[in-house]
Amino acid sequence: MRSVALAVHEQVTLLEVATAYEVFGVDRGLTPEWYDFAVCGAEGTPVGGWFQARKPRGLDTLAAADTVVVPACGDVTRDPPTDLVEAVRAAYDGGARVVSICTGAFVLAAAGLLDGRRATTHWLYAERLAERHPNVHVDPGVLYVDEGRILTSAGKAAGMDLCLHIVRLDHGMAVANALARRLVVPPHRSGGQAQFIPAPMASARENPLADVLTWAIARLDQPLAVEDLAREAKMSSRNLARHFNAVAGTTPSQWLLTQRLHRAQELLETTDDSVELVAARTGMGTAATLRRHFSRAVGVPPDTYRRTFRLGQGVS
């Protein structure tokens, strides 16, 4: 996945174009080969109402890229431009990985790429997306969703998280962490699949579990069991599991484990606590348990992760 094409079109917003450009378009020498980055669209397309795309490649060249990034389409009440939808469809059919930021998900949905898949978009438009495209499993509560060749992200800044996630997939964690350090953003805020972060704006109506999740995150240092969550949620564990699957696409214990591992990563990055202590402070019990889960989820053992991260800091 070495070439990235960014689709610009009418009403595209500045931040998202900038996000993709900063991540994929600037070679900071972090790894021998960075991405071949191209902007595709019509000459003079206004960007964010302030700038104009200069000498972009045509939309028809989208399909040539390994990865296609689709930023927000300004007006979601109208159908996205047909030529854009078709170009995205063609790119996907040609084997490209397709990524949307914010309401760019509407373009992917219009191209039929999201049917039967989990996806996300800006929380403000999640309901509209679900209405317009009933076959899409819209999850308004995550930063991004990784469905393999289709990746969608929530509003604005979450696009950065997804772009970093892609760099992590392509170049590994060390490079992604070094880049995050250069950009001065958190190195890893996880998005889709088994991972779930309660969206700050998620209302109790959208996500009846939001309170329980927040409650649990505040007590991560304790060995919480699923039963404890159920009690807090005032429902049976059976029902809690059901809601978890519906809202987060995962099980209570899986979600809990993911949160613990996030906290562990954070502690490894920011403290000198021993792995035993990190295990205790993340409610993982023993170091052995932490090591096993950490290695499987992150890919490297805790000690290696800490060393790698420290190295990444040195690069800046």
Next chain:
DNA sequence: AAAACTATCCGCCAGA
């Protein structure tokens, strides 16, 4: 390293 032990998940059914 394996076996006993525990917690969790999930399909199914029944009741509200």
Next chain:
DNA sequence: CGTCTGGCGGATAGTT
């Protein structure tokens, strides 16, 4: 009737 909920038990993943 469709939807939501709780409980049961086999299967399985995780822990000691």
